[in-house]
Structure formats: structure tokens, C-alpha cells
Amino acid sequence: MEMSEQLIQVITRTVVEQLKNNEELRNAVVRRYADRNGQNGRTGVSSLAGKTRMRPKHSYEGSVRAQKGTDPKEIVIGVGAAFQTEITSTICGIPLSDVLANVKAGIEEEGMTSRVVKVLDTSDVGFMALQSAKLSGSGIGIGIQSKGTTVIHQKDLYPLTNLELFPQAPLMTLDTYRKIGRNAARYVKGEKVTPIESVNDPMVRAKFQVKAALMHIIETEQLDPERGMIVWDQ
Amino acid sequence: MKRSKRIEALDQRAVNKDGFIDEWPEMGCIAMKSPYDPKPSIRVENGVITELDGKKREDFDFLDQFIADYSIRADRADESMAMSSLSIARKIVDIETPRKEILKIISGITPAKMVEVINHLNVVEMMMGMQKMRARRIPGNQAHITNLKDDPVQIAADAAEGALRGFREEETTTGVARYAPFNAMALLIGSQAGRKGVLTQCAVEEATELELGIRGLTTYAETLSVYGTEKVFIDGDDTPYSKAFLNSAYASRGLKVRFTSGSGSEVLMGSSEKKSMLYLECKCLFMTKGAGCQGIQNGSVSCIGVAASVPAGIREVMGENLVAALLGLECASSNDQSFSNSDMRRTARTMLQFMPGTDFIFSGYAAEPNYDNMFAGSNFDAEDFDDYNVLQRDMQVDGGLRPVTEEEVIRVRSEAGKAVQAVFKYLGLTEITDEQVEAVTYAHGSRDTLKRDVAADLMAADDMMKRGITGVDVVRALAESGYTSLADSILSMLKQRVIGDYMHTAAILDENFQVMSGVNTPNDYLGPGTGYRVDGSRWEEIKAIPHRIDANTF
Known part of the structure; x- marks a missing residue:
């Protein structure tokens, strides 16, 4: 099958929208459960399935590449x-x-x-x-x-x-x-x-x-x- | 909200200080089964595996290719893959099916199939599987020997006491990396002062670790880390091929080697490819097998905080230990890292390996107080010795340790300290005072010992490496300082690398330097009345815990 640039864009857009919808749907479900149980996370939905990242991507547009230094200090x-x-x-x-x-x-x-x-x-x-x-x-x-x-x-x-x-x-x-x-x-x-x-804290793993x-x-x-x-x- | 006093009391319990998190397949925070795990499949064409778990050969990453080429018996694949996962799972538990037959079936399955098999087993069935599939007939145990000060005298003394208590292998590492040569040498000397035939290793950066091994300052290596995704391998500047090469480098010099893997590492390094921890660990273990390595340290190991945070995480840890045994690998089954504030929870986790017995139940029991454990704390430490001995006695289980007397402990600690002092003097390294040997002999941990001149120690350790000091120099130093028997023992350890028998699967040495491995003493468990049983002199030893009421003087 031939894939034109345009077709790829259409597909990408559709998939992204679908993913966004899924995320919103999931969030709505989580919110509903949280409301019902009064306290988010204590009971109710015990899965984070569907979540794909922790934070949005930061843009480093315009950043300057660091150069190798020559100062021995x-x-x-x-x-x-x-x-x-x-x-x-x-x-x-x-x-x-x-x-x-x-x-x-x-x-x-x-x-x-x-x-x-x-x-x-x-x-x-x-x-x-x-x-x-x-x-x-x-x-x-x-x-x-x-x-x-x-x-x-x-x-x-x-x-x-x-x-x-x-x-x-x-x-x-x-x-x-x-x-x-x-x-x-x-x-x-x-x-x-x-x-x-x-220094050493043998319980650090359990806590952190x-x-x-x-x-x-x-x-x-x-x-x-x-x-x-x-x-x-x- | 008005608070319930009951809930408030529960909130204060140690277990609620632990970290828990919901399943999150997209980040690999899922123990046994991810919706993104592949379905098992295989295609063999002209003896070459051209499809593996739903992926065509042209789409293989280097892990897939390595596993397809070296880890799966293409000639057995069709037959093994035709069996249902459930029927393989049932055979693992079935006491009528011998270990050898299981090994044969497993040699033809893929990682995704293995995941399916393990998912059929609950923890008791996994323990039954381990009891049968463990490579060596008798279980064993390994210690961590470290301290906050990197004090070589304490390393030697703790090693001697650990050996006396029954550990068959001892592992050290450093607080400051450049202390490695001292730690390795002190461990080598101290271990033999406690009990002959104990194997030792120094877990540091790979090139240094290899160098120490080649010089005969260690007798095995363990921290050759492998991972379940290509990305994590690459981040570590490694490939399955480079690990296989490193394995051969050790083997060429006659050193015992096992790899290290464990669930959660890919999550911690942020590259899990959405797969379950069990699936990624299966890939590690298949890779280990393909590299020709005899064994593995696994069971989440240092990433146990991640595995233990998700539902069924501890079941998964036992599952991955069992996978190692199913592949015919020696399994040093972790339990070596603190992960819970709850004594109840940390003990329960260890029972899964303790009760069936593994080749090494702990791949690092802290034989010092945990504040001195430089692997960031083990699941059990020196203060748990008596608890552990009582558990062995209560259940008539061989956990690899034995009760000792205070007199013996003081004697071997003192001898080890003095021997290290003599070797340091003979080799012209930094001074070790009589006061330090005395302090360490009676110490519990580094809080009871003297301070060392760290900068001077590091210069001397560098110098020791530059001068090309080897295990033979240690033997000479001991012999010429009057420690003839200790010199003999270390020479015997060096001879092992020429003999090479201890490179067989799951090998340990007895006090006469005779090998006990999965080859000459294989596990022959086949249900009640068979296999290794705790009886005879070993049972008498286990019974004799301190603090028994003497009815004669009551």
C-alpha cells in the first residue's frame, strides 16, 4: 500500500486524538471512583493503566550546545x-x-x-x-x-x-x-x-x-x- | 474527619512506611503479566529460529537475536512449544516428573512461554518447584562483608566469623571505590581464617573486578549485570555479546562466575518497554543461559523496592528465582537488600526461598550490622543471626547457617585481624595497630572501631595495584609471617582455578576443598522420602542454639 505524507498525518492525528480521549475517559473514571470513596488512592481504582508519562515534554528550543572548556581550573x-x-x-x-x-x-x-x-x-x-x-x-x-x-x-x-x-x-x-x-x-x-x-541508611530503599x-x-x-x-x- | 484510633494505630505500623504503588504497565510497574507482553510463538527454519514470541527475525533487537541463536534449543523447540503452558506448570510441581525431564522441556521454550508457565503457579507451587529444580543437592548461603569505614581489619574479622557461621561464599564492596584492592585481599584472608574453602568476591566496577580476579585476590565474580531491554544494555555501554565475552575472560583464568539480574532494574532506569517485570527478567535469564554462564544472582536484588511496591511483586520475585532454576542455572536468590520496615514482611519474603532451599538463599546476608552494609542494607543482618538459627531449628530446615560460641567467634576474629596486620606489614602497606586488631576482634560494627587514615590507605591501595601484588604474594606474606596454615588454605583456593571443577553449576567447596556442585551432587528430590533431608550431624548442629534452658541445672 502506498502511504502518502498526507495519509500518515491523518492517521497520526486520529491516533493522538483517540489516545487523548482514552486518557480523558480514564481520568473521568478515576475521578468518579475517587469522589465515591471520598479519598483518592485509598480504595477504588488500583491501576494507572493508560497513563503514558509523568510530565509534558519540555522544549529546549533555542538552547545552546555546551562547548569543551580549556581553562585548567x-x-x-x-x-x-x-x-x-x-x-x-x-x-x-x-x-x-x-x-x-x-x-x-x-x-x-x-x-x-x-x-x-x-x-x-x-x-x-x-x-x-x-x-x-x-x-x-x-x-x-x-x-x-x-x-x-x-x-x-x-x-x-x-x-x-x-x-x-x-x-x-x-x-x-x-x-x-x-x-x-x-x-x-x-x-x-x-x-x-x-x-x-x-553514610548509610539500610532502610533507605524501603522508604524511597x-x-x-x-x-x-x-x-x-x-x-x-x-x-x-x-x-x-x- | 474525626479519626478512628484503630486506623491511627494501623497507620503507625512499620509496614505503612513502605512504598506501594498501583500497577502501571506503561512504565513497567507490573509484576507478572503486562497487557503489552508478547504472546509465545516460535518458528524454526533449517535449524535457525526465524520468529520468536511474535517477532520476525528481521525485527529482532540484539537481545532477541542472542536468545534465538544461543539460548533456545531449536531442535527441541517445536516439541516443547506444542505443550500447553499449564501442562508444563503441572509437571514442575509433579513429584513424579524428574528435574532432568523438566530441564529438557524448558530448553525448547521461549521467554514469553516461560512467563505463561510461571503465571500458572501460586507461591506454594513455586516453592515446590524450587525444591525439585534447585541445582545443588544441599542449599547454601552467601554473606555480605562490608563496613562504613572500608576497614580491612573489620572485613577480615567479619569474614572469618561469617565463614565460621556457615556461609559458603562471601562478597564485599566498598564505600570508596579505590579501597577495592584492600577489601578484596582482607576478605580473602579473613574468610579462610574462619573456615576453609569459602569463596570470595569483590563487587566493584567491572574492569577492576576482573583485574582483582585475574590477580587471584578473589575467587569468584557475581556482579556482571544483565538487563531485559536493549536500551538499558546500551545505556550501560554493554551488549549480551560483551557480557558473554567478559564471562569467558573470567573462565579463561579459572574463576567461578555468575551474572546478576533482577526485576525492577528496567523500571528504575526508565526503559521497560511496557513489559512486565517477569517477562524482562525471563529475557535476562535466557540471555545468561545463552552466554554459557553457570548461574545467576536474581530475585529483584537491589531493585526489590520497586518489585515489592506492586501487587504480587514478592510472588514475582520467587517466580524469577524459579525461572533461573528451570533453565538449569545456579540461583543465588537475593534476599540481600532491605526493602521493608516491617519485620513480619521482610521475614515472610525470605521464607519463599528459605523453605524450599536455593543454591544460595541469600546472595548477601549482612554478616555485619546493617548500618555497616555497603550494599545499602540487606534483608537480614548480623543482629538476626540467632533468629535465623531458631528458624532453622523450628522448621528443621537447612538455611545454610549454624550456631556458634562466643569463644570461637573471638578466636577467629582475632586470628583474621592479626593475619591481615602481618600481611600489610610484610607488603609495606599502611600500618595496622594492635589496638585496631583488638578493637575489631571484640567489635559488633565500625562504631566500635578506630578511625583509619583514608588518604594514606588509598595511596597504598593504588600502590598495591601498581606493584602487581597477587594472591601468590599474599600466600608468601602469610607463610613468611608464620601463618602457615592460612597460607596453605589460600594457596589451595588459588589451585582451584587450575583444577577448574568449581566452575561447574552451583559449585561450593567443603572444608577439604572438594567441590559440591549440581554436577557431582545434583538435586535428586522427587517427593517425600527423597532428596536432601536435614538429619544426622547437621541436624544436631542446628539444634544446638545458644540460650537453651539446661534442665540439669534448672
Whole structure:
């Protein structure tokens, strides 16, 4: 069968409309159940079937691709795709603007400079950090997911290894973020660096893993690999 | 609304601190069956699989192709696929159908067919299936040996105590990645101080882990992660082929290897292709089988918070353990990650593997307090040792552990600590003081031990790698420091890689370094009166828990 451009457009439009109708229908059903039971989610419909995303797609129209730095004092901070757009605070509620301010302040305290980019081609924090390190004039980079998970990386290391990893986002504080900035800067200076002490909460998974999954879905659905890494001055 | 005091009391219960979420197939948040899972189908032309679960060969992604080419016996496919899923499910539970016959049938089915089979089984039937399909005759157990400080002395002491308590494998990882060489070496030494023949591994970044293995500082590897969708594989810079290659790299040096997978990882990484957790896990397990790997660590593992959040999630976890056993793989059945605030719920989850027995019931029981568990907490920890021993005694079940005395614990912890101290001194690494050995010997966890100079340790660990220190150097250091018997044991572990028998499915070693595997000691369960039973000296050992009332002195 021959498929003209026009036919494809017609089909697409019909399908999209149908999907929209389905979504509205489903929402109406959920609302009805919620009304009847007085409290949404407690009883009634126990399926999210039909829902296709968490947040609408953000447009990065007009964004500027980040360039490789040449300043040997520079550390690139690569933030997640939903950072300060769809997600504004970490999994434990620390505002992302404060996170960024503290990492930057830590870097400056040690006499180095920082540059923030948004990573739109991966939401894996190891790769986010490694790509930032490769973009960075010093070869040291920091990756920060919107939920708060952070890695300090160096451009010539394997992707899944790192200089320092902070895997338990719910345990992070602003002080930790400042120390991360400081330590990253000390790696640039080639000092003998004492890694930030590990912290551990063995119940963190029970309390936070589902939220972490949802936040990661929000981050991942905002990826825009064509754009790669973009300048991010918020 | 005026609140009910009953509901308020319930709201405060630990279980209500856990995360629960509704089924959401579009995001893969669905345990057993997604409306988007494919229907089983297969077409074989001239010995080549040209259609798999509704997909034509030209539409295969690399996982489909790998599975079609290496994981399914094309010569058995027509016969196996012609059987109904229900009849296969019934044979799995049937005590008249031997394990071997099931393995043969399963070798010809597809991942989607496997999903159908598992969906026919309730949890008790899954447990019956596991009791028959587990590869090794006797079940086993594995420990996590880690601490917040990455203190090598504590690693050695906890490893020694863990070995004494019956763990057949011990796994460490790091808080700070560059500590890996120290942790691996301390674990190797400590494990043999507790009980001979314990296998050890260091779970870190793959290239480092391989290097440590090649140098003889570990004796097996486990954290070769595989995933159920192409996208997640690619995100990790990997393919099924690269994993198969890595598996061969270990095998070439005589190291035991198992892969790691588990439901929920694709959801967490945001690429589930709308498939059920069980379907994606089946793809992982078929891939593992196709890569020629002897076994798998699975059962949601570190993503258990996701699987446990959805309806039938814990049933799915047991289901995927059973799939591993059905494919003839060694199954290290997780239970290694905390997922619930409720003691009742976390225990119930473990009973599914504990009662039938798996090759390794835990693929990481925290043999330290959970605050020191650097895998972010295990489902059971050192404070649960006595509970676990009592469960074995109550039900006359072999969970792989045994009661110990305080004197024995102190003795092996002290010996392990001193041995590591001697090796560090001989090899010119960082200093380990007598005070530290003493503190660790009597410690419960790292809150009771001394601080280490982390920066100096990391430089010494780097240096150790640069100098090319190997397992043989550890043997020499021990022998020349007067630890002859320990040196002998570690040398015997190194010899295993030349002998190679412990690369067979589900292999562990006894105290005389003799292999017990699914090949020389296969599971022969066929209903009441057959298979492994807890009796004789093992039962006497299990009975002898501490804190029994002595009727003679009452």
C-alpha cells in the first residue's frame, strides 16, 4: 500500500486524538471512583493503566550546545534533564538551586571555577558525570541527578568507576554538596584528597525506592539526545 | 474527619512506611503479566529460529537475536512449544516428573512461554518447584562483608566469623571505590581464617573486578549485570555479546562466575518497554543461559523496592528465582537488600526461598550490622543471626547457617585481624595497630572501631595495584609471617582455578576443598522420602542454639 505524507498525518492525528480521549475517559473514571470513596488512592481504582508519562515534554528550543572548556581550573557540573524544570527539589526536599549554589561555593572556596551544563543525552549519573568531566577544562566533572544522586568523575576513568559516589540521595545535606564541590576542586589541584565519609541508611530503599523510580522516570522522559549537553545558567 | 484510633494505630505500623504503588504497565510497574507482553510463538527454519514470541527475525533487537541463536534449543523447540503452558506448570510441581525431564522441556521454550508457565503457579507451587529444580543437592548461603569505614581489619574479622557461621561464599564492596584492592585481599584472608574453602568476591566496577580476579585476590565474580531491554544494555555501554565475552575472560583464568539480574532494574532506569517485570527478567535469564554462564544472582536484588511496591511483586520475585532454576542455572536468590520496615514482611519474603532451599538463599546476608552494609542494607543482618538459627531449628530446615560460641567467634576474629596486620606489614602497606586488631576482634560494627587514615590507605591501595601484588604474594606474606596454615588454605583456593571443577553449576567447596556442585551432587528430590533431608550431624548442629534452658541445672 502506498502511504502518502498526507495519509500518515491523518492517521497520526486520529491516533493522538483517540489516545487523548482514552486518557480523558480514564481520568473521568478515576475521578468518579475517587469522589465515591471520598479519598483518592485509598480504595477504588488500583491501576494507572493508560497513563503514558509523568510530565509534558519540555522544549529546549533555542538552547545552546555546551562547548569543551580549556581553562585548567574549570569544573563542569552536569545536571539532570529535569533539573530545575520538572523537578525543583531533591528526593528529600532540598531545593535544587541551593544544591547548585553549595557545590559551586565549595569549588570557589578552593580557588577553582565552575560551569553548569544540562545533560540531555543520558540520565545515568555515572555517564552524566563522566561526560561532564570530558567537557571540563580540568578533566574533573560532577554529575547531579534531579533526585540528588551525585558522582565526582575524572575524564580518563571507566564510566562505572568514579572518584567519589554518593548513591543514597535521601541522606544528602547542603553541607555534603558543599564538600563535594571542595573535594572536586582538590582533585583538580592534584592534592591528596580524603574522600567525604560514607553514610548509610539500610532502610533507605524501603522508604524511597518507589519515589526514586518515579523521579527517574520524570528525568528520563525529558531526555533530548539530539541536543546533547546544553549551557545551563539558571 | 474525626479519626478512628484503630486506623491511627494501623497507620503507625512499620509496614505503612513502605512504598506501594498501583500497577502501571506503561512504565513497567507490573509484576507478572503486562497487557503489552508478547504472546509465545516460535518458528524454526533449517535449524535457525526465524520468529520468536511474535517477532520476525528481521525485527529482532540484539537481545532477541542472542536468545534465538544461543539460548533456545531449536531442535527441541517445536516439541516443547506444542505443550500447553499449564501442562508444563503441572509437571514442575509433579513429584513424579524428574528435574532432568523438566530441564529438557524448558530448553525448547521461549521467554514469553516461560512467563505463561510461571503465571500458572501460586507461591506454594513455586516453592515446590524450587525444591525439585534447585541445582545443588544441599542449599547454601552467601554473606555480605562490608563496613562504613572500608576497614580491612573489620572485613577480615567479619569474614572469618561469617565463614565460621556457615556461609559458603562471601562478597564485599566498598564505600570508596579505590579501597577495592584492600577489601578484596582482607576478605580473602579473613574468610579462610574462619573456615576453609569459602569463596570470595569483590563487587566493584567491572574492569577492576576482573583485574582483582585475574590477580587471584578473589575467587569468584557475581556482579556482571544483565538487563531485559536493549536500551538499558546500551545505556550501560554493554551488549549480551560483551557480557558473554567478559564471562569467558573470567573462565579463561579459572574463576567461578555468575551474572546478576533482577526485576525492577528496567523500571528504575526508565526503559521497560511496557513489559512486565517477569517477562524482562525471563529475557535476562535466557540471555545468561545463552552466554554459557553457570548461574545467576536474581530475585529483584537491589531493585526489590520497586518489585515489592506492586501487587504480587514478592510472588514475582520467587517466580524469577524459579525461572533461573528451570533453565538449569545456579540461583543465588537475593534476599540481600532491605526493602521493608516491617519485620513480619521482610521475614515472610525470605521464607519463599528459605523453605524450599536455593543454591544460595541469600546472595548477601549482612554478616555485619546493617548500618555497616555497603550494599545499602540487606534483608537480614548480623543482629538476626540467632533468629535465623531458631528458624532453622523450628522448621528443621537447612538455611545454610549454624550456631556458634562466643569463644570461637573471638578466636577467629582475632586470628583474621592479626593475619591481615602481618600481611600489610610484610607488603609495606599502611600500618595496622594492635589496638585496631583488638578493637575489631571484640567489635559488633565500625562504631566500635578506630578511625583509619583514608588518604594514606588509598595511596597504598593504588600502590598495591601498581606493584602487581597477587594472591601468590599474599600466600608468601602469610607463610613468611608464620601463618602457615592460612597460607596453605589460600594457596589451595588459588589451585582451584587450575583444577577448574568449581566452575561447574552451583559449585561450593567443603572444608577439604572438594567441590559440591549440581554436577557431582545434583538435586535428586522427587517427593517425600527423597532428596536432601536435614538429619544426622547437621541436624544436631542446628539444634544446638545458644540460650537453651539446661534442665540439669534448672
